[in-house]
Amino acid sequence: MAGIKDVALGAGVSVATVSRALSGNGKVSASTRAKVQRAAEELGYVVSFNASSLASGRSRNIGVVVPTVGRWFFSTVLEGITNELIEAGYDLTLYNTGGQDQHRESVFGDLLLRKRLDGVITLTLKLQPHEVQQLASVGKPVVAIGGLIPDIDTIRVDDFNLASMATEHLVGLGHREIAYLGGTEEFEVDFKLASARQDGYEYALDQANLPVRPEWLLTADFTIQGGYRKVRNVMAAPRRQPTAVVCASDEMAFGAILAARDLGLSVPGDLSVVGIDGHDLGELFGLTTIAQDARGQGASAVRKVLQLLGERELDRDPTRGFFPTEFVARTSTAAPRA
Amino acid sequence: MAGIKDVALGAGVSVATVSRALSGNGKVSASTRAKVQRAAEELGYVVSFNASSLASGRSRNIGVVVPTVGRWFFSTVLEGITNELIEAGYDLTLYNTGGQDQHRESVFGDLLLRKRLDGVITLTLKLQPHEVQQLASVGKPVVAIGGLIPDIDTIRVDDFNLASMATEHLVGLGHREIAYLGGTEEFEVDFKLASARQDGYEYALDQANLPVRPEWLLTADFTIQGGYRKVRNVMAAPRRQPTAVVCASDEMAFGAILAARDLGLSVPGDLSVVGIDGHDLGELFGLTTIAQDARGQGASAVRKVLQLLGERELDRDPTRGFFPTEFVARTSTAAPRA
DNA sequence: CCTAAACATGTAATCGCTTCCACAATGGGG
DNA sequence: CCCCATTGTGGAAGCGATTACATGTTTAGG
Numbered sequence: 221m222a223g224i225k226d227v228a229l230g231a232g233v234s235v236a237t238v239s240r241a242l243s244g245n246g247k248v249s250a251s252t253r254a255k256v257q258r259a260a261e262e263l264g265y266v267v268s269f270n271a272s273s274l275a276s277g278r279s280r281n282i283g284v285v286v287p288t289v290g291r292w293f294f295s296t297v298l299e300g301i302t303n304e305l306i307e308a309g310y311d312l313t314l315y316n317t318g319g320q321d322q323h324r325e326s327v328f329g330d331l332l333l334r335k336r337l338d339g340v341i342t343l344t345l346k347l348q349p350h351e352v353q354q355l356a357s358v359g360k361p362v363v364a365i366g367g368l369i370p371d372i373d374t375i376r377v378d379d380f381n382l383a384s385m386a387t388e389h390l391v392g393l394g395h396r397e398i399a400y401l402g403g404t405e406e407f408e409v410d411f412k413l414a415s416a417r418q419d420g421y422e423y424a425l426d427q428a429n430l431p432v433r434p435e436w437l438l439t440a441d442f443t444i445q446g447g448y449r450k451v452r453n454v455m456a457a458p459r460r461q462p463t464a465v466v467c468a469s470d471e472m473a474f475g476a477i478l479a480a481r482d483l484g485l486s487v488p489g490d491l492s493v494v495g496i497d498g499h500d501l502g503e504l505f506g507l508t509t510i511a512q513d514a515r516g517q518g519a520s521a522v523r524k525v526l527q528l529l530g531e532r533e534l535d536r537d538p539t540r541g542f543f544p545t546e547f548v549a550r551t552s553t554a555a556p557r558a
Numbered sequence: 559m560a561g562i563k564d565v566a567l568g569a570g571v572s573v574a575t576v577s578r579a580l581s582g583n584g585k586v587s588a589s590t591r592a593k594v595q596r597a598a599e600e601l602g603y604v605v606s607f608n609a610s611s612l613a614s615g616r617s618r619n620i621g622v623v624v625p626t627v628g629r630w631f632f633s634t635v636l637e638g639i640t641n642e643l644i645e646a647g648y649d650l651t652l653y654n655t656g657g658q659d660q661h662r663e664s665v666f667g668d669l670l671l672r673k674r675l676d677g678v679i680t681l682t683l684k685l686q687p688h689e690v691q692q693l694a695s696v697g698k699p700v701v702a703i704g705g706l707i708p709d710i711d712t713i714r715v716d717d718f719n720l721a722s723m724a725t726e727h728l729v730g731l732g733h734r735e736i737a738y739l740g741g742t743e744e745f746e747v748d749f750k751l752a753s754a755r756q757d758g759y760e761y762a763l764d765q766a767n768l769p770v771r772p773e774w775l776l777t778a779d780f781t782i783q784g785g786y787r788k789v790r791n792v793m794a795a796p797r798r799q800p801t802a803v804v805c806a807s808d809e810m811a812f813g814a815i816l817a818a819r820d821l822g823l824s825v826p827g828d829l830s831v832v833g834i835d836g837h838d839l840g841e842l843f844g845l846t847t848i849a850q851d852a853r854g855q856g857a858s859a860v861r862k863v864l865q866l867l868g869e870r871e872l873d874r875d876p877t878r879g880f881f882p883t884e885f886v887a888r889t890s891t892a893a894p895r896a
Numbered sequence: 897c898c899t900a901a902a903c904a905t906g907t908a909a910t911c912g913c914t915t916c917c918a919c920a921a922t923g924g925g926g
Numbered sequence: 927c928c929c930c931a932t933t934g935t936g937g938a939a940g941c942g943a944t945t946a947c948a949t950g951t952t953t954a955g956g
Contacts, residue, residue: 264695266668266671266672266673267672268612268672268673269608269672269673269674270607270608270611270612270617270673270674271608271612273608274606274608274609274612279608281651284652288637289627289633289636289637289640290633290634290637295627295628295633296628298627298654299626299627299628299654299656302627302652302653302654302656303654303656303658303661306653306654306656306661306664306665306669307661309664309668311651311669311674312651312652313619313649313650313651313652314622314640314650314651314652315640315644316636316637316640316641316644318637318640318641318644320641323641323644323645326644326647327644330604330647331644331649333604334604334605334606334607335604335606335607335608336606336607336608336649357602443838444839444842445838445839445841445842448842475842478842481819500781500783501782501783503783504782504783504786504813504816
């Protein structure tokens, strides 16, 4: 429980000097600094974060708000964030709303505001106007990943283009009966993105002079199970069936592949499947997908926040515009059977 | 930026009374409390965590150390933790060592010690003796999930029994050629558990008078891909093949199932697969498994910490002994082909 | 109706650090 | 050789709460 005073005593200097020596702010002679460091070492002293924060107004702590950590995208982004943050010597306070409104309220109503954070990163949460305002009122840097939030720095991929590219890929292979598997309304609230993807899909269809069939606009909850169920239903039905499906997430695409297999259909023979994400399992499933670098987005968000905090040079604009994505061709797509 | 003084002014009372009224500690008349609350409300006042922590010595903040958030078990436990913590009004500071030693060092060397936390929960990290000591030296409650750590409260399942049950299940079905898919050395460091599972497997084999074949002691990294690769190799080899495999995690079991399918083998016809975990995808894959309630373990760890902090009654011992598990029979296991 | 216990509230010390300001020592230019 | 700009250090005022202690008020029992 050694405090700064003990170190000051041990080193034979004032607490002010200890503070300066250890934090690197202000001038201290090399010899004094060494003395102080030795004393601190011996006493096993580490600054009290609370006291330091209170006095300086900076907490070296970033808040991260997520709707869940169970989905690939979120856990992967989170890995990217933790990694980058730890290297900068920052702590991370995690707020997992878990899709529960009441938790959401306490997060935005209280937790975020308690002045413990230097900045906030939100992961594809569609924020309510009053929530945006609450965030803004704190006067701390806020960076969003995924969602499109007015007046807030955002790191995101070009959902519209992504989906339209994926669709064009299928069109290019000769498919004319292409379904789309997006997110349900319910999920749109938290994961605002799918509508842009659906728009991209419809746009690509339009460009190819193909009709958008409402019965092929499928929705699920972004999970493997959800994708499985929906695709299985459609492919098992006695009505006209698509020869390909564009999935708004890789996980749903995996579900689609598994569903097809279970029905005895071959992928890509009977059904081509393309996803969006770049999930680690993509290779195993041979999934053609549009990969986004989720880790990178997390890291990028951190850098952005640190920049806003003045910790970093203002890199000339690494994140204005869209985060890059990459088309990855594998074996889940092919020309439709003649 | 309203401070407690502003509220005091607004309510026409002293700061001491405001503190008491808002925190609930100490006596305050109902009318005064109401006045204070109104004033606080109007000013949009929320206490400064830092100041409060500094003064009281309590931070309402729990540290959670994980090796990764990308694996099902960890993300699920984490969900359980966040959920329970948010309800208790606690913050959670996440330390993700990400398997990188250097991060691990900074976590244990610095971050955890900065007196910002009231308690710590570690997720199946095999702690080095000096790390345990560092944790202990902080004098704050520490609860571990998964690992078996000397002198630290631990929440865990009975790995030995789990694995032996899984194995016995297969033996009971008539299998005599049973492989085991566990974790690699490398992963044992962080996820200390698999050796107990392997012991259970060997024990069950022993009991059934079956030999333990070294060539069927498979190891992977606890991922689907890892399981896939290993099982595929074994089942594709021209040598004698197992009719069943016990997997130390459901994710590896999924890999096993996918591998078998890709080889044209039927599950459970040609290969019975049993997992350990209770992964959400188990149902989709029809995986027979021994389910552990990961969320529950997270929640339980939180309750334990809060108890240790005196926030909760000391429930008569909900966690001494093992966390319960449940055998879930599905369709991935059956008697071997005659 | 009196007194002691219970209650309500204010005063002020304290938590452990950061940082402004003052002051002394050092050193280079005129 | 003197003066002023630097540089290094200490003193002390906060930062925004909590809480022990003191003080003034009720309330209830006798």
